[in-house]
Structures are given as C-alpha cells and as structure tokens.
Amino acid sequence: MTAETARHWQAAPVDSGHRFDATRRWDASLSLEFAARATDADSRMRTRLTRARHHGPLxxxxxxxxxxxxxxxxxxxxxxxxxxPGGLVSGDALKIDATVAPxxxxVLTTPAATKLYRADSRGVVWSQTNRLEVEDGGVLEWLPQETxxxxxxxxxxxxxIDLHGSARCLGWEIMALGRPASHLPFESGRIEQRFQLTHDGRPLWIERQPLDPMHPRFTGRWGQGGATVQxxxxxAGLNDLRQAVDNLRDAIPAAGNWAVTQRHGVLLLxxxxDSRNEAWALCRAAWQAIRPLMIARDACEPRIWRT
Structure with missing residues (x-):
C-alpha cells in the first residue's frame, strides 16, 4: 500500500467500515424472533423463526x-x-438479539468454536454483545461451542438475559485462553466478560470478570489459579433446584474441576x-441431566455438533 493510499483509507469516514486507524469499526448484527404457531397439517404447535434480520457477516x-x-x-x-469470518479481530462489533415469545x-448454537484473534499494533478492541429475551412461558437454550x-x-x-413470568433459560459459555497445544499461551491482552440475568426486571445474577494475564488474580490461587479453560x-426457571443439583452430582464424577451452586432461583455450574474437551464434556453432561427437569424433554444434541 502506498503512502497516498494509506492516507486515503485513514481519512475515510467512520461509518464507511473501511478505516485502518485506531477508531475503525466493523459492525455486524443479527436480530431473531421465535413464536409458537399451529401447523397447517394437524394444528400441532411448532416454534417458528418469525424474524431474522441481519447486517454484515452474521x-x-x-x-x-x-x-x-x-x-x-x-x-x-x-x-x-x-x-x-470465524472469529473476531480488532474493530469487530457483533450484536446478537434473540426474543422468544410465549x-x-x-435452541441456539454455533457450528464451530469462535476465535478471538490477537489485537493489532494499535490495540483496537473487539466486542460481542448478546441480548436474549424470553417471554412468559417461553424456553431458550443458549449453547454456543467454545470460544x-x-x-x-x-x-x-x-x-x-431478560426473563418474564414463567420463562426458562438454560445456557453456557466456555472460554479457552491461549493455544497450549501450539505452545502459545495467553500471556498478554485483556478480555472482559459480563453477564446479567434478570427476571421481570429484578436482577438475579450479575457478574463481571476481567481476564488479564498481567493481574495477580490471573495466576493467584484465590483467582484464576493459572487455569487456561473456564x-x-x-x-433459570427450574421448579426443583435441589433435585437438579442431585441429578448433576449423580451424572458427573465427583472428582473434577467443577462445582455447582444455586442462588435466587438460578443454578450455576x-x-x-486446562482442558477444552473436559469443559465441553462437562457442560454437555450437565445439560443432559438438567434439561428433562426443566422442560420434560430428553437432551437432543444439534446435528452440527457431530460434524
């Protein structure tokens, strides 16, 4: 790229999507709505994807x-x-909105792991925002593959996550830091995770977790403890939390790097x-144990997980 061309791109308007300076940004968004509808054949109820609007590569x-x-x-x-694209680079800003009607x-998942690539020389950040709303009587399962x-x-x-009335939600997030198999640990950078779950506007679970390898928390036994996978x-919406905890302890070996608790009507595992496979297997086993209690259905794995 010539100096003149570089100056042209750097001077491009912010909303052009083609800046290459520290203020550049590439937006992508996806808005989904699901509603229960009667089928024409026999009037049974089926969940339909009634809206799917997108902008950019989503x-x-x-x-x-x-x-x-x-x-x-x-x-x-x-x-x-x-x-x-399969991953996020500096300047990416992904927004996913999903609403489940009464x-x-x-059931939402991804076809593969999401990759968070190294920031560029200017340290421009990426962002991903998921806003999930479940109306009274609706069910949402948020089951992305690992990041x-x-x-x-x-x-x-x-x-x-915003729940209303008798809405139910079951989901997970799996994060792997670095690529140990390639001898490329997570030694620099910073990722911040934020979770918020409310029921009829009342906060049930709010969490903020910074992942910074330069902070003592990252290696301290009182924090991350040097673990590379979490x-x-x-x-949320289980009728019998005690039974759910018992089912988990029966389904998952007691020896392992996991723990389960429940508070304000929310079960957290x-x-x-240090193993992505172990974390993935744990979440799947827990989902299989909890799902029948939550929605009276056995677990049915998305076919994409087997490809």
Missing part, C-alpha cells in the same frame, strides 16, 4: 426440527448462528481447568 441457517413431538409443547426450533422454544482467545486478544463479551453453565 447469518442463520434454516431452522431444524430434530426433536420428537410431545403433547402440550411446541416443537423446539434449532438454529445455527453463523459468523463466516410458549415458543428455541478460543489467542494471545494478545483485547475485547469485551457481554451477555444480557466454563459457566446456568439454568462452574469449571476451571
């Missing part, structure tokens, strides 16, 4: 209906969230260790 595949029909329930709608049931943070990545992940699974 898409969804067609809805899938792999689960058996159950009386009194709308057929769950499985949707795969696609981000063709009696509808949506892998490369050394030097800088950005913020935020997940806000996961959080949550479940945590993993802290």
């Amino acid at each position: 898409r969804v595949q067609r809805p899938f209906y792999p689960e058996p029909r159950l009386a009194g329930q709308a057929d769950p709608c499985h949707v795969y969230l696609l981000h063709p 009696m509808a049931h949506a 892998i943070a490369f050394d030097g990545s800088r950005g913020e992940q935020r997940t806000d 996961a959080t699974l949550w479940a 945590r993993y802290l260790g």
